[in-house]
Amino acid sequence: MPYLQLFVSQVWSAYRWAATALTTLLVVTYFGPLLYLSWAPRRDLRRRYFADLSAQTSLQARATPAKASNMARNHKALRARKKGAVEESRSAPSIPKSALNEARLERARSATAEPWALVTGASSGIGLAIVREVAQQGINVVLVARDDALLPKALDQLRAEFPERSFRVVATDLSETMPPRDKIDGKSEATPNYLAEIEEATADLFAAGTIRLIFSNAGYLLMSFYWQRSLSEQMRNWECNITAALRLTHFVLGQWAKHQRAALKRDDDRRGSNAAAFGLLAFTSSSSFFLPSPFATLYGAEKAALTSFAQSLAVEVRDLGVDVLVVHPSYTRTNLYANQPKLAILEFLDRFTGASPGYVAASIMRAVGRGLVVRDIGFYSYLTRWVNHVVDIGLLSSLIVLCRHLVPEYRQFRADADASLHSS
Template identity: 45%
Template structure:
């Protein structure tokens, strides 16, 4: 009997952990870099949040593969600087900039994106735009929270719907990629809307990938660990963020993971924090984890920092 229980336990551990690590090891050890222009026969790509951070790195890597790129970001100096730099670095490629705020009225930003791309075929889409708003949920303006959800998740869904339909209508293969976050694996108090929006993206991708298969459209979401970008520029300098910064990835590293993974896996975690938190979420029930955090909430530096503002 004990032998049987041991075998059953071994299989359970393998299913929980082994099936997680096998794809990660396969990607890390055996999968070579891939050129998305050649993979999909594409000419144009679109990247949101393209003026800085991971989005800027993605745009540069796509251009280096011979793709023309539509840069979607806030209409500010960073966008024009990114476009100017990319033109100088890749003079043989074309770049279009679309200055929009993805956190506001969707009809406004979708109209501008659609107008800027109506004469070209977008086959490679990177939904990367997003920002972090921290604090007690009750302390934050509800319209700003809804704007955070719009930018982080709903805008990506709207953009995906538009370009996926166009790919299918034109009979073109392609890919749609999302920058999600490891924060969605566990409860994210004091960043509730950010965590929820990223969790929405992950679940959306796992469902959409099944639907898109027959149309030869690859769908991917990557869950980066802490990355050195401007995402955290306006957040309090909390202990956990300072700690994670010591092990942070660069935008270029995350961009490379995205491009390497598309068409090979559906969801990919990158960085130690992402792997550890994913394993915790597989082993420990999310309800129990939430209960533990509730008990220990006053020990969290974030709790003390934001309680002072209450």
């Protein structure tokens, strides 16, 4: 009996030690960074990714008025010689209109040499909030979004809020899969319209090496039983939510590698953990794939694929000086859920835990360039991540299948599916 008591005591002590160690590890490795990032200041994007351009931009800013002033002096000297003047007046000359026009043209040309970012899904929601965050730091932005009523409205707002910033617009549909041509960059491959349009709109920026921030944020939601919608509709959704990000990333890395390859050959010290920060690839994923997501089956699969892609890509591109960040926002009050069935869980999240797009964008800016690859944002993301770690996902999936009839949304979608079958 004493031996049994001793054995139970030892097992209980080992259990308490293991539980304490695991809890401490969870707090330190997961909740610790979350608490830090909740209060951390926004990352200075210009300092991290455009340090080499800042000096050039400052020099150009000083050179432009100097050039105009020199043109004015030459203009006045010419007039003085015509009038037979002996010497040029020492007073500050007035800048003629021709010199001012030349200065404006020089300023327009120099915009290409300024810092630039590209944001997809930039006409509303999280994408528009990211554009505002980036523009506030003095960075110009290329907006990629659908050609609908939201885009010109967003552009007018941005130009009014940031008159000193330059904005380019690529009005295109990222769900379009039809190729317009067969050869891109000398390679024989099919390329969708949207990628060709993005390449054309940013060719000078990539050639100058000044576009270094890419935010792949575009996406939309289809809610129904998977088999209820046509396959072409599902594939368009897949193209926008995952394939477009893969295509854009492949194109961007190819352009960045051209600029970095020569530098890496000259200076091997830039390799590894000390590699200089040259660019950022940020992906907006979702916490929806932490748990099974029926009624949005494809959406959860797309976001799981996007997160896995970003996690692996981060290893491959670090030697190029490229940071990779993938974020998992909780329920956010955006147009993503517009024209979708009103589910009880979504209404609950909207009422109690819904976040604003500005909060999500600010959280992204706090996480950028801090060595993190994955960033969960919001209470629902934290909760589902914890459940995913504690409860076996296979067991949880089986329980959801067994209890499906208890979910009002399942009964609603099932009734809609039966009605569509009878009508057909």
